[in-house]
Structure formats: structure tokens, C-alpha cells
Amino acid sequence: MTAVTVVEETTAPAAPAAEALAPEPALPPDRPRRIGGVSRSGVLSLCGAAASGFCVSVLLFGQLAPFSGGLGFTVTTYVAFLAIYAVLTGLEEDGQAVRDRVMTVVLWTAATLLFSALFLVVGFTAWRGREALSHGNFFTQDMQASGPLDPLTHGGIAHAMLGTLTMTAIALAITVPLGLACAVYLNQIPGRFSRFVRTIVEAMTALPSIVAGLMVYATWILGLGMQKSGLAAGFAISVMMLPIVIRAADVVLRLVPGTLTEAAEALGAPRWRTVWHVILPTARSGLATAVILGTARGIGETSPVLLTAGFTAALNADPTSGPMVSLPLAVFNFVKSPEPAMIARGFGAAAVLMALVLVLFVIARVIGGRGPGHQTKRQARRTARASRRDVARFDELHAPGLSLFAPTTAPAAPTATGEND
Secondary structure (H helix, E strand, O other): OHHHHHHHHHHOOHHHHHHHHOOOOOOOOOOOOOOOOOOHHHHHHHHHHHHHHHHHHHHHHHHHOOOOOHHHHHHHHHHHHHHHHHHHHHOOOOHHHHHHHHHHHHHHHHHHHHHHHHHHHHHHHHHHOHHHHOOOHHHHOOOOOOOOOOOOOOOOOHHHHHHHHHHHHHHHHHHHHHHHHHHHHHHHOOOHHHHHHHHHHHHHOOOOHHHHHHHHHHHHHHHOOOOOOHHHHHHHHHHHHHHHHHHHHHHHHHOOOHHHHHHHHHOOOOHHHHHHHHHHHHOHHHHHHHHHHHHHHHHOOOHHHHHHOOOOOOOOOOOOOOOOOOHHHHHHHHHOOOOHHHHHHHHHHHHHHHHHHHHHHHHHHHHHOOOOOOOOHHHHHHHHHHHHHHHHHHHHHOOOOOOOOOOOOOOOOOOOOOOOO
């Protein structure tokens, strides 16, 4: 009995220890949340929320509340859709996932509205101007011998196309060097005066176009006695383009990493060479975008052109003398006519103006090239050739028998008497 009792006393405490050492049940691993992609539950939640939001708006506008109006119905449906979609998503996901899904829907909605408006504007303009665009004379003739009652087979917008290209070229020739130089100054030479210039530039971005036209009209035409011409219109357009180019280029130059500038200056390069060979090539793509933004602002101006270049129905290829018309001004004069043919010419000219802006954008993208660190095939081949030349030059410098510290002059020959100095 004693032995049994001892055994029981010695083995009894082992049970809690065994229970303490027993492995705990493994917890299910955390399931990673999907960041993107389309899932079945997500599609069902979207469809269910959309149907529920529509039904809620029908009840509010038809039965429960005295609401009316198509815009209010649309807004109420969308708000109810977002609320119901958040609730349905919250049944399966956490709060962070719910906010992510809701904001994704909001951003997709905004993008859809934006592209729908853009497609509507471009499509409506091209559709209304299709009758004029289908005739070849619309692009090769002017309106000097045509009137409002003439059919679309007579007359065109060649004078307006030439005027727009001429004025834009003059404005770009003035704006691009001045704008980029001012942006480099603001970026590379900080100080009190640069802050003052930046403030003036930001204030000029909101300058009304009619004020720019009046300034050029008062100084160039009234003050200096010059006549209305495409050159004066180019001056007025450059005043509108200059602050846009400066501000956009300044923002782009700020994005260039400071380590590139520090590396160039550490190698002994002067400031102007650093700007020309490091900063401007790095920001070339963004600078092209800045020029495009300024061009898009100036190419659609009407009032400065009317004040400084006048209006003409004939083709004028001389920008220094005689009135000249642009495409926006031609569109304004065409569409205010009650004749259907003139209205069709106006919409056709507007479609040509949009196509011209697109062509200029493509040209700027080609000139601007790719972003920093991305080379074209031609640039890659040129870099490879330069690297091979550098390797060959280094091999010549380190070739056997050559030394950078070898004497450049031969020792003096002994004299005829055999005596050495």
C-alpha cells in the first residue's frame, strides 16, 4: 500500500505538465488581401449595389418624397449606390479594403465622365463638320471669292490654317528660349529677385487674353505706328504662352534629382555646362510637355488675334504686313452666320484645329524623346560607340612602354670634344 501510494504521489503531478507541453492548435494563416483584379464577389456587389441604388431613387422620387429632376435622380442614385456598395463590401472585407474599393469606384467614375465628355466634344465637332471635311477645296482655298450662300464646293480655310501656323511659329520662337531660360534662372539662382519673378509669373497665368491683345495693340500698333499683322498677333500670343511655359518648366526642373547636379559639379563642371549637359537633357520630356501646354493655351486665342491681326478672307503669307486670320477667329466668324454651309465650315475648321493641336503634340513627344533613363535604339548605339572609343583611348594610355610621366624631351647629345656638362 505504501509503494502504491508513493507511485501515485509521484506520477500524479505529471498530468498537468503533459497538458502544458501539449501543442496548441495552429491558427489559420492570414489570407492575403487581393489588391487588384476582378473577383466574382466584387462583380456581384457592384451589380447589386447599382440595382439597389436605382430602386432607392425610384422610391424616393416616385413614392416617398416629392423629389423631381433628372440631375437629382442621378446624384441620388449614385450616392445610394456608393453607400450600399460599402455595406456589401464590409460584409467580407475590413475597413481598409472597403475604403479602397469605394475610392476605386469613385476614381473610375470620374475617369469615365472625363473621357465621355472629351469623346462627346470631339465626336460632335467632327460629325457636324463632316460635310465640309469631305471636300478637298476646304483645305486648299480661301474665302476671298466665296460668300455665305455659296455651297461647300467653293471656298475653304487655307488662309486660316496658314495664319495659325505662322502666328504659332512666331510665338514659339519667342516663348521657348525665353521661357526655358527664365525657368532655369528660377531653378538655379534662388534669391529674393527670383521669388519676385516667380510671383509675377504665377500672377500672369491668370492674365485675360484681351489684356495681352490690348497691350500689344497699344505698344506695337498705336505707339510704334505699325500695322496689324501676323507678327503683332504672334507677340500677343507669346505673352499668353510665356507664363504657362515658365511655370510648367520650373516645376519639371525641380524634379531633377539634386545628386546629378552635385555629381557634375564634383567632377569640376561649371554651372552652365551642368545645366546644358545634365539638367536639361534629364528634364527634356517634361520640358516638351511644358511647351505643349503653352502652345495649347495660345493656339486657341481669338480676341488678341482680332485686335492685333484683324480679319481677312484672303490668303496672306507675309506676317509683317497686312491682316491675317487664325483658325479660332475663322470658326467664330463662320458659326455666327445663319447659313448651314457656313456653320458646317465653322465646325470643320474646329475639327482641323483639334487635329493641328494633336499633330503638334505628337511632334513635341518625338522631339522630347523618352523619360530619363530610357534610351531609344539610336541613342543606345551612339552611347555604345562612345563607350568603345573611351575603352580604346584608355587602352592606349595604359599600353606597355608608355607612361604618363615619361620625359617629353630627349637627353642632350654629347659635344664634339666628348665633354659633358
